[in-house]
Amino acid sequence: MPEFLQASIQVLLGIGLLFGGGELFVQGSVAMAVIFGIPQLVIGLTVVSLGTSAPELFVSLSSVLQGADALAVSNVVGSNIFNVMVVLGSSALVLPLRVESRLVRRDVPLMIAISAAVWGMASAGRVTWQAGLALLLGLVINTIWEIRTAREEPDDSGSAEPEISDEANKGGLIPASVRLIAGISILSIGSRVLVNGAVSAATLLGVSEAVIGLTIVSAGTSMPELITSLVAALRGRTDLAIGNVVGSCLLNLMLVLGGGAIAAAGNGLEVSPELIQDDVPVMLLTSLACMPIFWTKGRISRLEGGLLLGLYVLYLVDNVLPRTAMATWADEFRLVMLCAVIPIVMIVIFTQAVFYWRDNQNKPTTKINT
Numbered sequence: 001m002p003e004f005l006q007a008s009i010q011v012l013l014g015i016g017l018l019f020g021g022g023e024l025f026v027q028g029s030v031a032m033a034v035i036f037g038i039p040q041l042v043i044g045l046t047v048v049s050l051g052t053s054a055p056e057l058f059v060s061l062s063s064v065l066q067g068a069d070a071l072a073v074s075n076v077v078g079s080n081i082f083n084v085m086v087v088l089g090s091s092a093l094v095l096p097l098r099v100e101s102r103l104v105r106r107d108v109p110l111m112i113a114i115s116a117a118v119w120g121m122a123s124a125g126r127v128t129w130q131a132g133l134a135l136l137l138g139l140v141i142n143t144i145w146e147i148r149t150a151r152e153e154p155d156d157s158g159s160a161e162p163e164i165s166d167e168a169n170k171g172g173l174i175p176a177s178v179r180l181i182a183g184i185s186i187l188s189i190g191s192r193v194l195v196n197g198a199v200s201a202a203t204l205l206g207v208s209e210a211v212i213g214l215t216i217v218s219a220g221t222s223m224p225e226l227i228t229s230l231v232a233a234l235r236g237r238t239d240l241a242i243g244n245v246v247g248s249c250l251l252n253l254m255l256v257l258g259g260g261a262i263a264a265a266g267n268g269l270e271v272s273p274e275l276i277q278d279d280v281p282v283m284l285l286t287s288l289a290c291m292p293i294f295w296t297k298g299r300i301s302r303l304e305g306g307l308l309l310g311l312y313v314l315y316l317v318d319n320v321l322p323r324t325a326m327a328t329w330a331d332e333f334r335l336v337m338l339c340a341v342i343p344i345v346m347i348v349i350f351t352q353a354v355f356y357w358r359d360n361q362n363k364p365t366t367k368i369n370t
Helices: 002-035 040-065 069-094 102-122 129-152 154-160 173-205 209-221 223-234 238-264 273-295 302-323 327-362
Strands: none
Touching (some): 002 040, 002 173, 002 223, 040 069, 040 173, 040 209, 040 223, 040 238, 069 223, 069 238, 069 273, 102 129, 102 238, 209 223, 223 238, 273 302, 302 327
């Protein structure tokens, strides 16, 4: 199948270009920020975070400009599902993740609230440019709030931020500018190549662009987050691994989706009924699962990490099964998921939350007599 092989090569090449371009973009942006005297805390919360989400941003914008709205929206939804289930799950398998930073804990309820808001915005079948503007405004407010909070509580939030090397600005302004421009150029080319390959693959396989966006494209654009979190876990910086995931999810919703809706202008981004009914609720449920997981003893165990990875495999099967020769089993598979798998997962999470609450209640309290 030469045409399918060509589409596959385009997808792989696009992912590779996005990865390389994102790395150059981060290096150039950090160097420019250091040269102009921007504090490291601000760089970590803005420039570095933006760099890991740059592939999603460029792919979504490229998709909108090429009229592939389904790919733009599904890339955001699929990336958030991948971040929570695969990136967090894999990192927890490497080393149980301990949540120590209150900054990270505060972002989780915000991620849930924004996910629910996006579901509401998309329920009419479109994410309008007004909704996109509201999401971008929310991002600006949240960034300012996080910077102020981190300055007030530096010891509490420092472990959740990436390290900025003192040699980040080595070489001066011109090399930094070259890296930044090269990164943006490679990101632009890579996103166009990836979108073209994804659209071609969807056509040849007879599936919708949304399915390709939810699986192949979202996994490819989330590779920077996966590698960053795995490296952070291996180095014992577990808060950075978690902060990277939560921050990326927020940027995907507020910057990538909001920017895509504004770029679409006019009627905004079209959202397919399948995404509204199936995948956006899954994205919200994965965000909700973070609350009890993050708050039970303040850690994500290897068991919970394996559980998240297993759920992602089941999610992929649910997306792919109806489009294979075993399509007749799709309804039975969903029935098993709804009646057995999801209740068991909820029982496990709820049980751990109850045990955690009981442990806290049984802890002796020390009274100070004055």
